Amino acid sequence: MFNKILIANRGEIACRVIKTAKTMGISTVAIFSEQDAMALHVAMADEAVCIGPAPASESYLNTDNIVAIAKQTGSDAVHPGYGFLSEKSEFAAAIESAGIIFIGPSKDAISAMGDKIRSKKIAEDAGVSTVPGYLGVVEGITEAIKIAEDIGYPLMIKASAGGGGKGMRIAHNSAELSEGFQLAANEALASFGDGRIFLEKYIEKPRHIEIQILGDKYGNVIHLGERECSIQRRHQKIIEEAPSAFLDSDTRGEMGAQAVALAKAVKYSSAGTVEFIVDEKSNFYFLEMNTRLQVEHPVTEFVTGIDLVEQMIRIASGEKISLGQEDVRCDGWAIEARVYAEDPSRNFLPSTGRLNQYKEPVTSDSIRIDSGVIEGSEISIFYDPLISKLIAFGSSREVALEKLKKALSVYLIRGIAHNIPFLTAVISNKRFAEADFSTDFLAEEFLEGFAPEKAIGSRMGIFIAAAAFVRAKIDSRVNPVASNSYIIQSADLESEKIPVEVEVSWDSCNAIVNVGGSFLPLESDWSPGSAILQANINGVDHNFVLKENEIGLSLTSGIYRADLIILTPSQSRLYGYMPANEEPDLTRYLLAPMPGLLVRLSVDVGDVVKDGDELAVVEAMKMENVLRSERDGTIAKVNFLPGDHLEVDQVILEYDE
């Protein structure tokens, strides 16, 4: 076994690998960019070495430096994590040629599976079901149209070197094909430096289901069942689960057997994943093989009880897999939600900054959190916006879902925008609960992104009771003889502002809240200053995230929120005289929707622009975002120049009055 391994990664996955290495008694070396000097993975590792400036190309993607550090620290092996260099065969080769072991498959297996066309051919030869299509490189549009007639529409146009959805297009007819072909080729050339394109039948309403496999250096390969990852936004997985609610045991067995056959065909030795798409009739087709540890591996670990990182390390060190296929069990259900630093109400724009407040739910046998951050960590513009993965386990899908929902409701993140209410909304969705979905699910159900819903009706009563309790708790401490009578109304301009009379009385340490005549018992050990209120109201557990404002309280609970004004009876009587707050007119300004780099300014002072015209391009999290005019007008003022760094909501340019 190894004495020391280097983890060529950052964030949650680096922390994840370090944890297992520690339990195995292996010492760890972390690498970090200048940006990550105070990151959690640096603190967790036994040694840490800086490998360069913040941009990944100069740090986490710098093979020469990483090899040098591995040698210099005397590391026996390198774990690549996922992303970065994990699927670059050149990296594996460089590690091996330095006499260090790469914890992953052989470089040949990586390169065989890295090319979409080659991998599909190998899969076909191994008897794996593949999507009908043309495996050769399509030379031009005329040829494409001819091939399309053979396969039949709809078609998927794919870049040979593609990944992450880049260079993919769907065509329903020859016109769309000719247009999409050129676009896909251009995009592929720009993104991957490789414009080769191939065509495949497009599977409608597909589900994304993948098989986890493990192979060793002695030709033994087993599979650890499936994960379903159909909940995706623009090919980015959001929610994953194991097992899949869709597969029957025959299909599962068949998919597993094919995955094993493919792994054997490339002499695969490590953990790997064979991705399939499955249509409505349970026909499944090979998509691609990921020759690394997957982000969503914890759901498999929960249901099988197998530590995949440990297996990868053992296999790399030359051990045989100690399990036979018949030893692999799948007990219970595990669901993972990816917590991202992105704003669902702003079209999922990435958000960066310091995690001023960050409190994770309590972990247990059934709640696991893989994160690379702690309170005070920084989410920077340089890397992936994944904050953490929250995984819940239960005896059934329903139990796991309930636990996940509960854990999300006490997850506190402040300082940056995050997608926790969105995740809650997704898993609370009726179709999701019934497992009635495909990879189109988010586009169908959450096309406009997500903003918390306003609490109304009896739910509003619960929110009001919670708010009154919080306020009374504060007031009775300042003034023990305070009456704790309030009038509470919604601060929301659109909803009806019906003030409700509320009185809080105390029954030992619990409260009885009289909300407009109905008495709600409320139990909670909340004390002032805490941003999370966990309360049992009228016999039901509720969790709220609280934010105080000038004259009231904002509460978020799951997918619901309420902005409440809490006043004494005499203040409330007078509040009606107060002028309505006018929303500032922001249509005259173009605001930076996210922090980032102003890459391009497409207009100048005096330019006349039309609704939809491109105004500027802002780069954040490696993505270029085009900002377009939402009105006609003349540009009156430009406040930034290309190359400037923008904070969120800074005014980039102004229109004429």
Add this chain to the structure above:
Amino acid sequence: MNDVSKRIEKRRDSSMLGGGQKRVDAQHSKGKLTARERIDALLDEESFEEWDMFVEHNCRDFGMDSNRVPGDGVITGHGKINGRPVFVYSQDFTVFGGSLSSAHARKICKVMDQAMKVGAPVIGINDSGGARIQEGVASLAGYADVFQRNVLASGVIPQISMIMGPCAGGAVYSPAITDFIFMIRNSSYMFVTGPDVVKTVTHEEVSAEKLGGALTHTSTSGVADLAFENDIEALVQVRRFFDFIPLSNRERPPVQPTNDPVDRLESSLDTLVPHDPNRPYDMFELIYKTVDEHDFFEIQPDYAGNIIIGFGRLGGMPVGVVANQPMVLAGCLDIDSSRKAARFVRFCDCFGIPIITLVDVPGFLPGTSQEYGGIIKHGAKLLFAYAEATVPKLTVITRKAYGGAYDVMSSKHLRGDLNYSWPSAEIAVMGPKGAVEIIFREEIDDPDKIAQRTRDYREKFANPLVASQHGFIDDIIPPHSTRARLCRGLELLVNKKLDNPSKKHDNIPL
């Protein structure tokens, strides 16, 4: 009911009605509350005791003898805020435009005199067109009587001015003397001369809002401390503010029980100060994570943002927090920030509120505008305020403490009681680069040598060791323990006794 009772009731009703329903409606249509409504919203329910409801003016000129309203345009009395006593006067714009007559002034003086005797704060709600012109100099005398009392009460009882309507001419000087001024956006203004006079004399065209509105005074002039959206918001918040301050200089600040552990550790503070000494960070995070329950009441948030002032509590005890803000002008001291902090330090010292100073200051802001503006004397105000303060003074240097600004920011040398620093502190005469360019001027053309010298200087001084060797720093503390150490220190210092030499008064460089 006998005749006298009827007459009493009639007067009472008349007083309650103020300037009549039409004027009350006009006041409401401007989004403003009436004088009485403001008192209702400010004080605990049914705690208000009104005085001098029957007082009328005694002016006989210009037909005023037939024009009297009981109360004469100001409601006075006392009540409670969260159970603690307070005196209040509230000018009634519906009665003679809230103008100040000598009777009106006498009512104000009466509550102020009583507040001084019993030792309770005065909250004045200003909404007045100005002097009662019909009374002439008698009205001016009334103003002066109020000013004189404001001055004598200064430092004895807290005085808070709420500007909730016009406040112009001589009337501005009473609020100006008081400890805090709170204003309402778009419905209050303060100026010595109004837009019309400004236009006649200087030909400047300016609106009342722009000349002396809440935004102007809280962000440009620094005259006012806080701006609120509307009357209710202001009155709700002044109640919260009231819980931080003592009733008078004879009482201790009000301790509020808390469940927030005094030994709460905040490990995230260990990463607050970035590695790069030129990168800013948000000092508010340290403040919020240090005070009880994240509860911090900031004063003057929109003025001189390079220094943060406000109230919080440590283990229940109110404290005044003064902190350099690296996010604004690198946290330097300039004219505005020095004046802002100096006045706050003196308020805290008057009323026995311990001062917590959080230091990250690269020095004083250079430039002609600062020197011509008199930064020497303005900076000296802050130095003076800290040096004379005898309340417990606890200081934490988080990063930079350079030059004279180091001395100023509640250093050991100005009788700081507990002076801690974080390991990231750099306590020196100036930054390494500047220092090297002076000490090794002859090597300035050799960038390699200068770089080496800079590294050497940084090595020697860009840390808290030298200062602690001298005993100027009592201990170097890990950032995560800041709250725990300050709470423990405050507990120790709560009975601190220190007196300045007896004198008539000092001569602070005004």
